Amino acid sequence: MRHVVIIGGGFGGLEVARRLRATKVRVTLIDRNNYHLFQPLLYQVATGGLSPSNIASTLRYILRRQKNCEVMLAEVTAIDVHSRSLTLDSGTLSFDDLVVAVGATTSYFGHDPWQDDAPGLKSIEDALEIRRRIFLAFEAAEWVEDFPTRQALMTFVVVGGGPTGVELAGALSEIARHTLKHDFRHIDPRETRIILIEAAPHLLAHYPEKLRRWAEEKVRRLGIEVLTQTRVVDVNDHSVRVRRGEEEFVLQTRTTVWAAGVRANPLAEALAAQCALSVDRSGRVPVTAQLTVGEFDNIYAIGDMALCLDADGNPLPGLAPVAMQQGAYVAQRISAQVRGRSCPRPFRYHNRGTMATIGRAAAVAEIGKWQISGWFAWLLWLVVHLMQIVQFESRLLILIQWGWNYFTFNRSARLITGPLRCLKEEENENDSSTTVSPQSSSTKIE
């Protein structure tokens, strides 16, 4: 039986597998994680609003009834398109058709050392690390007496003014202004500085001007400092150096999050090389109108790692709906071939709309000719995202969690797990006083 191997269990890869349910092929879905992750809500894990298992379902569970599909937990290290085989960390695997859907990783535009001090937000591990840093920073600030250190601890820099950056900054503002309001005795979390840096002239650059303006106004009213036309020139664990026009200045911060750019998974470049192609600036492999790669009619690339042009010659954006429509197309094409029918016409993306949320009851949405902002757009965002979550159980739990978070301003998933390293370093640095503050600042709480 024809063997379809899919690398990557994200939106694109999973869609291919599910759509091949009724087709007489053998499907193997390989992922290095045992779960499908609903990435659009990852920022809510990073900010303590949801738990990882709320937005991730195991691939085995999703595909448990699909008897023609196997799931393999493995990492693909090499692809050989000529011999039709993959090298895994645990052996080799041959295929008839290959769908590569491995997505993208955070890009530091050539400054990979910034990674440690400005983590990106692409995986659950990333989200938990960012969550840890955010809440540890407040813990450290509570007990630090040195004013500049305290200020740096209470300053959060988000690099990148796209949807992820805006969502993160909005959630941080809610944490500072509402969630933590009563939690501390020595600091007032409402004094937190949140700085959003964007190289382009506007936030949410891909949205129409009306929505962009509304969003920028909303972001500013949340107390977020927006620095547009500003580029990051250096990042370390104590500060971010930025340039705006001719001017350069330093932002003192202990918590920087990188939401500025993505680059296709390195497997895209390896695949391109195999097919005598070269990747674009973002590391994406160019695909044909049939989503195949080079001259290989049985090799597909879809989702964030694929450079797929629309009718006007512009690359399709790295969005879940693009990946899912591509996945459905690939499955349809393979099915047609198996049934001996003619292949479907070239892939075309149907844009059903895009949306981004900014904070409590505030979002922007562009749906066809509609441009909506505010409360109704937020409700729409909520419904659309909930309906896209794979498991019904998760939808129910997220709905309750959100309802709770909304009315109580609480975020119950703000556990600090993992090492306390950062906090300790912070405190040791402040070695002018080795006595922590309850003694000296006792007046504050009496």
Place this chain on the structure above:
Amino acid sequence: MRHVVIIGGGFGGLEVARRLRATKVRVTLIDRNNYHLFQPLLYQVATGGLSPSNIASTLRYILRRQKNCEVMLAEVTAIDVHSRSLTLDSGTLSFDDLVVAVGATTSYFGHDPWQDDAPGLKSIEDALEIRRRIFLAFEAAEWVEDFPTRQALMTFVVVGGGPTGVELAGALSEIARHTLKHDFRHIDPRETRIILIEAAPHLLAHYPEKLRRWAEEKVRRLGIEVLTQTRVVDVNDHSVRVRRGEEEFVLQTRTTVWAAGVRANPLAEALAAQCALSVDRSGRVPVTAQLTVGEFDNIYAIGDMALCLDADGNPLPGLAPVAMQQGAYVAQRISAQVRGRSCPRPFRYHNRGTMATIGRAAAVAEIGKWQISGWFAWLLWLVVHLMQIVQFESRLLILIQWGWNYFTFNRSARLITGPLRCLKEEENENDSSTTVSPQSSSTKIE
């Protein structure tokens, strides 16, 4: 103002802090985590039934309205009862009254190297590590062709037949027999072996005979192999060696969980030494009838780290209700002193009952003269545990999650996070074949 310092935000320490709400004292609660953990449900995190944030609430959130209380995220490294001060990882802190409530850690009875291969279940990190190992073992078993290796991967050894061990084994049985039933193509999870090892002649040794027998029968009907009067003599990453009477034999397994013993936190011994006392076999510091330590009327030890005798001279068990009643007593005593009243009479533990769950709709409970087993005991267990969870939101979410898990047999929190090391080692060991199995075993799925 009198300064009460509490070390440890578990059941005991948190109870002291909350009960001092209306007392004119300054309270500082120190914990090395930023959350209070509902330990009785930790085994559900380890087996993918609940998420960490379901059973943990941040201490700051719980105590946010209690203005006389500060929370400090720090590790206490030394106690000086004479100068009334603590050494923290971040400085020093002085106190008027000190309540030490740091609980217990897993004890390997002198075999600490076993820790890596048989993790205990005391923290969220422990639970996530056990969860990772359980679900990785099934993933590896799915793709391993060597039969003995596959069998070892599908064998789970739980050491310790107390409530935690029985609960863990019961949950593992449900995972194997129900949760994963449809998830795999090459293995049948129902062939999983679960072995429960207990050194005493019976499981749940502290329960009355009738309940013990019922529980043992139930455990066996869940397909769990029970080895009583059996001692572990060695543990490594491939096997557990046990001795039963004169006979010694080896159990081939890749996943061992240690639920056999606890030992007081090392701080108990440090405290005892300061007060010219020595700890008992379990490392607990002896306390007076007022729960004070040695001759120090302002130093208290409560919970699992304290050796507190009942009227018959038997040590009180390491249970949440004991710690909570002790916490309430300490708070009452300090309040009385602050108000200049006479101190309350000696501490006495009121046993309101104990219960343990075995699996789906099966539990045992002893409440006064009542001995209940089966479905009703399980319902009682469920209600009692839900009501004890600190946050109302968590109660609601856990209830829904449990309802869902119960009716669908699903456990949605079975993400494998952290390194994939174990799996890879497993696969590399099996190097007789470097080709993974979908090719060779394709008949199975056609």
